[in-house]
Amino acid sequence: MKPLLSNQLFTNKSNRPIKIIQFGEGNFLRAFVDWKIEQMNQIGFFNGNVAIVQPLSNGLEHLIQKQDCLYTVRLNGFQNGEKINTNEIITCVSSITNPYQNFPSFLDLANDDDARFIISNTTEAGIQFDATETFSMDFPSTTFPGKLTQLLYHRYIQNKAGFILIPCELIEKNGEALKHAVLQYAASWKLGEEFINWIHLENTFCSSLVDQIVSGYPKMQEQELWDTFGYTDHLMVTAEPFHFWVIEGPSWIEDELPLRKANLNVIFTNDMTPYRNQKVHILNGSHTAMVPPAILANLETVEQVMQDKDLSQFINNLVQNEIIPTLQLPRNQLENFARSTLERFKNPFIRHELKSIALNSISKFKTRLLPILKNNIEQKRNTPDYTIFSLASLLFLYKSDSEERQDDEQVIAVIEHAWQNPETLVHTLLSNSNIWGEDLSSLEGLEESLQTHLNNIEQFGLREALHHLLAKTEV
Template sequence: MKLNRTTAIVNPRPIKVVQFGEGNFLRAFIDWMIHEMNVQSDFNAGVAVVQPIPQGLGELLDAQDGLYHLLLNGIEKGELINKQMLVDCIQEVINPYEDFNAYLKLAEVDTLQFVFSNTTEAGIVYKEGDQLDTLQESFPGKLTAFLHRRFTHFNGASDKGLIILPCELIDKNGVKLQEIILQYVSDWNLGDDFVAWVKEACTFYNTLVDRIVPGYPKDRIAEIQKDLGYEDQLVVEGEQFHLFVLEGDQKIKEVLPFEKAGLNIVVTDNQAPYRERKVRILNGAHTLMVPVGLLAGIETVRENLENETVSRFINTCLTEEIIPSLPPADGLVDFKDDVLDRFRNPFIKHYLKSISLNSFPKFKTRVLPSILSFNNEKGRVPKHLLMSFAALIKLYAPSDDFQAQDNADILELLSTVWAKQNKGEISLEELVQEVLAYKTLWDQDLNDIPQLHEGVAHYLQAILNEGVTALLESELYV
């Protein structure tokens, strides 16, 4: 039986949330939280999903009338937890690439209160060519146009401002998003009144999200659909653990009833301690293991941890290079051990290829800070993290086994340098230097860091000569 609002009887809800992104994470984290608040309190919030890029799941989600099932698996307080639920908060799906006017019309909804987003680390960026009256390329450009339509429609009413909670994994994501919006406001000459409305009527929170979401359980989907009784093409799987850290005004507790719903949400005036350890240890481990694991022929996170050689590499990265690069704090080793236990969750099959999306921006946010901090503290480069960097560059070489998904300019850069190297026009060391010199990505020339390009080139040559597995078993541990 198909899944839709005819075959599954659910109540409609007023649109209170506009959500930029329809991927697995938002559906297993934000939409699940909204669902829980709807069930456990009188929140009664519906979500309008906006597909932020041309390709996405919008059409499939729309075909199911916004409905999908969430499976939460894991161990909680020593007990095995297996939950499944029908999430019904998504009321509408809009693709602005097909109907820009419908997207702007959404800004006129009176009941709208919140904006959530997850457009990856590559999403909160400024695109110089974006204009007000034509569909913008960037997410901040789209949101600026959306806010301006709302401001205009409600004549600048202060009570029609929105609470904006970006979930992209970059530092100070709310501050950064507001800065880019105000840049567009200036570029488009939208006026001082609108500037004041954005600053005073709208509230931007910095956020940190934490839940491992493998996504669509393709290996077990036939069994799952049979058990559900529906042909749900958007089943999403996640771990039981969750944490949502909000940096900003405590007043959000008055409008988001997460305490009534029993959600693990922290509102603080300083999210830095939470963010630093989570991004550098959990997300950093995910990002550094992807190219190493894939090049070693491994498919999932758990298989990485079950492989003695790769597991030792990951643990060494965390224990000897990442944790020493962090400011001293209690509990870092315990947090690392808990993360590795979460990676070993036997109920979660998290494919490395699914994590590999936008690997270079992720490496910049999640791993590069550890490399730079380690170098500053120790006066040398962290060889295991450099080996992962080299593996990432190798992973993006032309191949029939792996097709990288990343920003177009990054894909073009890697394609160009590998083509030149294959033709003998540049050496392998010069290839590495060109990648490290790409300031558009790194915000600096990484060749200025002593020993960095030499180390990455050394390990890249070793990977080409020996393969990843042989390299892990040899000189790294001498």
């Protein structure tokens, strides 16, 4: 048995001041944020460590403490055509606190004048307000914003400076949502106007957009990796080499968090909307578009899609001809992002199953691809046949009950009912504003095009229908 990764084994850990309080000890934050802190520290641009707060009563506190807050990040995949395979011990985590077991030590984090940033990832459901909670400084709130309000209040009563807060939860305008929840708690708990003013004046809530596939603990390879490392590590985490972080806030934040000086793929901006649209439509939109035709073609993973001549061409044409022309960033920047996205899709080291992306495909289509479809039609570009073909594949996939059809029960019921009358199916579904939020049947040429692609899939099968589309659009 190899020795456990700990301070006794690894003696190069530096005693730096704690500059970041991090709500969340999961794989993503440790591979995405803490890895970046490590890079800044190594180059000498930051000189700061991280104090982790375990957001739930059950978590990794014991394991992290047993390994003296040390763990390995593995980057595995391709970047700019080059194979990346690195293993790095992360040393920037100083401590982990479980507020449910030691609430005073949690509040003590607010006493540290060096602590400047609060970063979080408590899942999409983590930023919420519970109106039933009552205020106490003796035990933790059940929600993340509640515990954050307690920490901020403890900071405030000591007349200390506020924080820069950068949530990483996957919701739109997460910084604004977090601030709103904190203010709700401050008002509900009657903590006073002076505290509320301090929240506004002394704290900066930034919204952020994160992008990296973190596949987590490599269970199937653990013994092989331990032999390679020469130590046992129960906290190692695997991620793809690509990373992208957009932070929306005042420009001066970059001076305090010099991520770009460490050559990291981070953007500071006063408006993250174009970057969000870039990710939502190119990356997420491609995922959503590929799933129905790929499943109908009996494929299982994103990598298989990119190895498939027909479907990889389908995705490339969709991105280049229908998605990129609708976005607001410079064309070369969008093409670079698209190129890196397609390279990521080919990563043989990450098994990204299509059925895991298929969940709630109708709502995903509405968010990620419907704006693309509408923009192309309304701006009188070429008919967005690839987007429409994906929708046709989705409707056909939902025709029968299968394990890939994982969606809202009411949406499935509407589609099943519409399939009972195939002649009016397309018009019935496009005009259903309960599904799309509007009547799509009036969009010029959409009904006819969707009906054609649906007929082709039903009559000839997915492959022949796709061949027909590719031949038509290559002319």
